[in-house]
Amino acid sequence: MKLFGIRLMLTFLLVLLEMIVINIAGILPFIAAHKANISGAPYMEFITKNLLHPIEKAKLMIKEKNPLFFLGSGAVVLLTFYATFFMKGAKGKYQLADKYGVHGSSRFAHKHEIFKPGETVGVPVNQLMKDLEASILNSKGEM
Structure with a gap:
C-alpha cells in the first residue's frame, strides 16, 4: 500500500510538472505574438486554455516543434524516472531508533x-x- 501511495504521488508530480512546462513553453511564443500590445494581452485566457486543454496544447507544441517544450518534458521525464527508481528510501541513523538510545525514542x-x-x-x-x-x-x- 505504501508503494502504491508513492507511485500515485510521483504520477501527480509528473502531471503537475508537465502542466508547468506547457505553460512556460507556451508563454514565450504568446508574448512574441502579442508584443505590440503586451500590457493588454489576454494572459488569463491563455493560462486557462492551457490548464483546461493541456493535451491539445501539447500536441500543438509538438506540431510546431517547440524546443522549450521538448527540453522541459525531457527534464520532467528524467526527474520522475530518477525519483521513481534511483532515490533510495534507506533508513538513516536517526530513523533506526533501536540501534542507539535517544531521548524520545519509543x-x-x-x-x-x-x-x-x-x-x-x-x-x-x-x-x-x-x-x-x-x-x-x-x-x-x-x-
Whole structure:
C-alpha cells in the first residue's frame, strides 16, 4: 500500500510538472505574438486554455516543434524516472531508533542496556524485605 501511495504521488508530480512546462513553453511564443500590445494581452485566457486543454496544447507544441517544450518534458521525464527508481528510501541513523538510545525514542530496552556489569546490584529477597520494612518504620520503631 505504501508503494502504491508513492507511485500515485510521483504520477501527480509528473502531471503537475508537465502542466508547468506547457505553460512556460507556451508563454514565450504568446508574448512574441502579442508584443505590440503586451500590457493588454489576454494572459488569463491563455493560462486557462492551457490548464483546461493541456493535451491539445501539447500536441500543438509538438506540431510546431517547440524546443522549450521538448527540453522541459525531457527534464520532467528524467526527474520522475530518477525519483521513481534511483532515490533510495534507506533508513538513516536517526530513523533506526533501536540501534542507539535517544531521548524520545519509543522502544523496549535490551537486556544489555539495563543490566550493565558494575552498575546493577543484586539483592536477596529476604534482605529486600528487611530494607523495605526498615524504611517504613518511623524513628520510634513503630509503623
